[in-house]
Amino acid sequence: MKRALWVLAVLLSHWRKHPMQLATLAIGLISATALWSGVQALNEQARNSYDRAAAAFGGARVAMLVGRDSTFPQQLFVDLRRAGWPVSPVLEGRVRIHGKSLRLLGIEPVTFPAQAGSTPTIGRADLKSFLAPPGETLIAPETLTELTAAAGAILRTDDGSVLPPLKVQAQLAPGILIVDIGRAQSLLRQPDRLSRLLIGKARGPQAPLQAIAGGSLRYVAPDTETDLERLTDSFHLNLSAFGLLSFLVGLFIVNSAIGLAFEQRMPMLRTLRACGVSSRMLNAVLLTELSALALVAGLIGLICGYLIAAALLPNVAASLQGLYGAQIPGQLILKPEWWAAGFAMSIAGTFAAAAMSLLRVIRLPVLAMAQPQAWRQAQRRWLRWQGLCAIAMFAAAAILLAAGNSLISGFAVLAAILLGAALTLPVLLGFVLQVGARSTQRPLMMWFWADSRQQLPGLSLALMALLLALAVNVGVGTMVESFSRTFATWLDGRLAADVYVNARDDAQARDIEASLRKRPEVTAILPSGRAETEIGGWPVEVLGLADHATYREHWPLLESEANAWDKVKSGDAALVSEQLARKLQLKLGDRLTIGTPGGNWPMDVAAIYADYGNPKGQVAVNIDAFRRRFPNEPKTRFGLRVAPDKIASLIDDLRQRFHLDDHHLSDQSALKAESMRIFNRTFAVTAALNTFTLGVAGIALLTSLLTLSNSRLPHLAPLWALGLTRKQLAGIELLKTMAIAFITALLALPLGLLVAWCLIAVVNVRAFGWRLPFHVFPLHLVELLGVAMLAALLAMLAPLVRLLRMPPAALIKVFANER
C-alpha cells in the first residue's frame, strides 16, 4: 500500500512540473461533462414536467372516453355511471389572466380515479374547502409566482370571471389551474358540457358503450407515453445530439492531453518498472490516478453543467411551450441519478480517451527506449490507419443515408460524416503542407513548411476539434438562417388574412359577422373551422378554409395538381400538410380518409403545403364541406381582409364592442411576431450550445499549443543560433499556426455546408417531417472564418508572448541539455 502511494506520488510529480498539461486535461473533462450533463439536466427537467402535466389531468395514463367533438353533454356522464361505468368527468379549456393564457381543468374529486395519478391532494378537510363555496383554485407554485399572486388571492380572468381563491399544490404542473368541474363549466361558459371522462377501476358489469352513448364517445386506451413525450421527442433528441457532440469535442482535448502526458512520462514509467514496480501495480496506480482526475473534473463539470442548464432553461422552456404547449418549471430540480450519470460519463470518457495510452503502458517492455519521437512515429502509422477509418466512416454515412429512415440513423449519418472528416483532416493538411513545401526554394520557407508538417501530429487533435466545431457551426447557422428566411415568407402565406377573430360562441360569431358586413373597410370575411381527428393513430387537425383569393394566392403550396383549389372547393379533395404526407407517404392524387362524426370522408390529395413547426398532421379542406362533415364544431373563427390603414381602429372597435381579448382577436402582425419569437427562442438554445462547442474547440487549440510550446524549443533554438531574432521566430510561429488554422477553417466550410444539408434534408425531415429549402449565406461563412482565425490568434497569444520574452539563456541551454 505504502509502495503504491509512493508510485502515485512519483506519477503525480509530473503534473506538478507541467501544470498547463493538467489544466488542459481538466478543462477537457470539465467542458465535456458540463455540456453533456447540462443538456441532460434540461431534458430531464422537461420530461419531469410532462409527467406532472400528464398526471394532473389524468392525461394518457388512464383509459378515457372522449367526444367526437371537443365537448359533449354532461348527461352522458350520468348515464354511463348509471350503467356501471366508473367514469369521472373532466372539462378543459383555457383562460387568460393578466394576458397569460392558462389551462383550466375542471375535475370531480369524488369520482376521480385513484389510478389517474397524482392529482391535487384533496384529503380530509380539503375536500370540503375544494368543493364548497368559495371553493379553491389549485395552482403550481411556479404559476403563482408567474402571476405575481399570493396563495388565497382571488384572481379575475381577463374576461371578468372570478376564480376561486388560489391554493398552492407543489406537485401540480405549471400553467394549469384546477377547479371543481362545476366552476370550470361556468368559468369556461360551457354549462353542462364535458371534455372527457377518465375511466377508473371497473366495479362490476358495464353496459356496452354504444348502447349508452351511441357514437358520440370514443374509447382511448391508456398509454405509457404521453402525447407531449411523443411530440417533443425530436426536440430532446436534438438537444442530446448537441450535448454528445460537445462531449466528444471535450474528449478530443482529454485524449490529446493524456496522450502527451503518458508519452512524456514514458521514461519515468520505465524507470519505475526497472526499480521493481510490478506492471500490475503500475497499471492500478495509473487507473487510480485517472479515476481521481475524472472524479474531481467531473464534479466541477457537473457544477458547470448545472449553470449552463440554468442559463438555457428559460429559452428551452419558452420553445417547448411555444412549439408544443408544454409547461416547464423555471427552477431546475436535479435528481441524484443525474449526478451519478454525470460522474459515470466523466469517468467513462476519461478512460475512453486514455484507452490507447493505457494500452501502450500495459504493453511497455521494461527495457524499451522511450523517446518522445516514438510517439510521433507511431502517429505516422496511426495516420494511415486513420485514413482507412475515415473512408470506412464515409461509406457508413452513405449506407445509413440510403438505408436508414429513423431520426437516430439521421444523426448517425451526421456523426459518421463529421468523424470521417475529422479523421481525414491530418491527411489533407499533410498533403497541403507537402504541396506548399514543393513550391519554395528559399531555405527559411522550406524550413517553415517542413516544420509545420513536423508539428502537425501534435496539433491534429486540436485541429480536428476546431474543424468539427466550425463545421457544426456552419451547418447549424446555415440551417437556422435558412429556416428563419423560409419561415418569414411562409408565415406571410399562412397568415394571409389581416385580422383573425375567434368568437366565444356561434351566436356571438353571427353578431360579429353581421356588424362587420356593415363596415366598408372589411373587404372579405373568410370563415374557417378547426377539428381534431386521428389518421393512422396520429393526431391530425382538419382545417376548413374559405374559397378565396387570399388563400389561393398565398397558401404555401409545395406541390399541387392543376386546379387544386377548384378540386378542394368541390369538397372531394384536400390540401395535405408536408408532415402528414411524409408520414402517410401520400402523393398528389392519392386517396386519404378522414374520420368524421358522420363517418368516413374520402378525399383526394390535391396539393401538399408547408406547415413548419406543427407537431401534428394537418389537412385543409373547403369550409362548406367542413361544416357539413363536422356540424357540431363551433362556427366561431374567421379571418378578415381589411384596408391596411383601418386595421387598428377595427380591432379596437371589435374589442370594445364584443369584449374580445387577445385570445379571441388578433391581427396578423401580432401573430407573426409571436410565431417568430417562439422560433427565435428555439434556435437561441441551439446557437448557445453551438457557441459553447466553438469555445471548447478554441480551448482545445489553445491547450494543444501550450503543451506543444515547450517541445518547440529545440526546433527554434537552432534558428535563433543561426541569427533569427526572437521577434522573427515569433512571427514565423504565428504565421505557421494561423496558416494551419486557416486551412482547417477553409476545409470546415464545405464540411459545414454538408452538415447543413444533412440537418435540413435528413435530420429535420426525420425529426419533424418537413424539409426546408437550402440556402447558402456567404457572409455567415466569412464571419465564421474570422471567428476561427481569432480563436487561433487568441490561442497563439500566450505561447507567443512566452517566446518573445524568453531569455536567450533558455535558448542556449537547449544545446547544453541533452534531451
Place this chain on the structure above:
Amino acid sequence: MSASVRLSRRSFVSGLAVLGLGPRRSLAQGFAGLGNDASGFAAVVPGRRFSFPADHGPHPDYRIEWWYLTANLKDEGGNAYGVQWTLFRQAMQPGPQREGWASQQIWMGHAAITCADTHRYSETFARGGIGQAGVETDPFHAWIDSWEMRGLDGMSATDIAPLQVKASGVDFSYALKLDASKPLVLEGDGGYSRKSAEGQASYYYSQPFFTMVGGVTIDGKSVNVTGQAWMDREWSSQPLAADQTGWDWFSLHLGTGEKLMLFRLRQTQGKHYLSGNWIEPGGRATELPSSAIEMTPMATTEVADRKLPTSWRIVIPDRHLEIDIVPLNPRSWMGTSFPYWEGPISFTGSHKGVGYLEMTGY
C-alpha cells in the same frame, strides 16, 4: 411521487369522514366532536309527525341520512348468506339547497355479500345535483351509479314494499325482490331515537318485516336465495356525543316472529349508552331503556389488525331473553375507505334466530 400527493380513496374518504359521512353509526370514531357542530342544519326534536312516502325521500336540511338494508338469506342447499345495500347522504354545508354541481350533497354507496367462507364488498361515491345518485319518492327510487332500490308497481308507502334492489362489484352481484305485509316501525320514542344522555338523537324508522327472494352471484356462480331483510331509515344533524367512540348495533329476527333492535354506544367517559326496541310480530314496538339490556362481548376475532368482539351474549331479563350470538363469517370486514365490520349473525339460547351486526370504531 409520494403516496401523500395521490388523491387516494383513503384520503378522499378521510375528507368525507371529516364531513361526517361515515357508515351508519360510525361517525364518532376518531372524529369525535364534529357531531356537535350542527349549527345551521335542521335540529332533531321529539314529537315529529312522520309522513309517507315523503319521509322515504331525502331530508337535505339535515346533515346526514341513510337508507340501510341488511338481509339474512339461504340458498336451496341451506347455505346461509348475508346481503347489505346502503346509501348514505351527507350535506357539506347547511343553507338553501343549490342546484347542479353546486349542490352541497354528497352520496356514498356500500354493497356487500357474505357467506361462511367469503365476504365481498364494494363502495362508490357521487355528488348530488346532477343525477348520479339520489332518492325520489314517487315512484320510490334510491340510486347511486348502477346500484338501486326501486319501488315496484303497487308499492305501499306505509309498508315501503314491494321493492327491488340490486348492486354489483367486481366479483359479486345481486338482484333481489323485497316484500312486506306489515307497516314500518318507528324506533325510539315515536321515531325520535336518543343516542346519548346529553340529548343527541336522530329520526329513525325501520321495516324489519321484509321477506326477500332473488339471486346472488359470487365469482360468476349464481344461486337463488330466500330469506328475511331489515331496512333502517335514519337522519340527523348531530347524532353523537363528543365522548362516543363507536357502535355495536344489532338487528335480530327472532324465531318467534318478534324483532329486536339493540345498540351500544361506547363512551370514553362513564357507562356505555345502550338502547333498543322490542317489536312484536304484529308490529307494536316498545323502547328498551339502557338499564334493561345486558350486552357482553364473548370472543374476539382479529381482522385488519384490529380486535373485534364478534361473539356476544345478550340478556334482556324483562323479556326472558338470553342468547349467544355468533357470526356467520367472523371476517365480515368492510375494508372500505372508511372501514367497519358488518355481517350476518345467528343466535341460540332462549331464542333462536338470525340477524345482522355492525361494529364501528374499533
